[in-house]
Amino acid sequence: MTDNNEFDQVLDDALAEYRVAEPLAGMEERVLQRLSLQAAHRRTLWGSWSAVATAAVVLAVAAWIGLARRPQQEVTAPSTVRKQAIAPGRPAPASDTDTASQQLTTKQPSGARTVLHSTRVSAKVQLTGNEPVPMRERFPSPAPLQPEERMLLALATTHPEALLKEPESDKEIAFAPINITPLVKEAGGYEGEN
């Protein structure tokens, strides 16, 4: 076996196993069938994913529209500290919208009581529409004076000393004796007229 030609012949025949190897009949059809199955599977998968994605987008848009069209909006007002000077002896007016969580009473040099309302206003202000709420210079807005208040204000303007006077509740009230004169019977008056 030293002859190269003879070796080449033997080697060529040995390698023919690899050269002439043939698959079983119908391999191409089996491959194509599997490819079409995979393509169908991919289409199904894409269809499912696209349906899920579409549903997610629709839900997101619906949620966004719902938020945009919501008629009532909740606004949380910031914490406020309000000072209100009131006259002595007069109770602090309760506000409708304020919820006093802490109330401090201090004496001012002027003698007037100052009630500190350290309130965390968490009132939910109901707003209509989306228009911005104008900021008020004073909150709550002042109400028109009642007739009694107007009379008191006029008195304080014209006669302030009358308001500073001590109340005279301790003094006894003296009333002048009431003299009631009896009725006088006139002659031939009431009796026997008929």
Added chain:
Amino acid sequence: MAEAGELATLESVVREHARFVFKVAYGVLRNSHDAEDVVQEVYLRVHRSGFRDVKDMRAWLARIAFRLAIDRLRAPQGVDLADIEPPSREPDAEHLAMHRQQVNFVQKLIAALPAELRYPLVLSAMDELSSRQIAEVLDTTESAVRGRIFRARQLLQERLSARTEAKR
């Protein structure tokens, strides 16, 4: 519609190259069923990845098939050349039977070659692949492919000569 066109193109690729891909896989696996499984896997991967930018379709398919076949070989064929028993020393009546024995012996020797020598030799047996394409499949240079084929042939010839001398 685009997918349908792609499938039609892929069908033509299957019909043109499937048998060649089978041979590449068979060269590594030496089993028809395993080789066909590799062929199917090759085309499934081609379908997934696409093949529009491929320049040398034959070399590309051979490269995929070769790597998949290598991956399929779970355990390396740990056959040593020295472990292969030479054919029987009994005199053969016919020269054809003698030749057949030699061919079988060389086939066993080829199967027992180291991988870096066996695969270039087996791929070179396929007329469809050039040295450049074999180098591309094996991810090496063309000169390295030629050198490995030469060494494989040399090793096989030495073994076969040693067996013949021993018979005499």
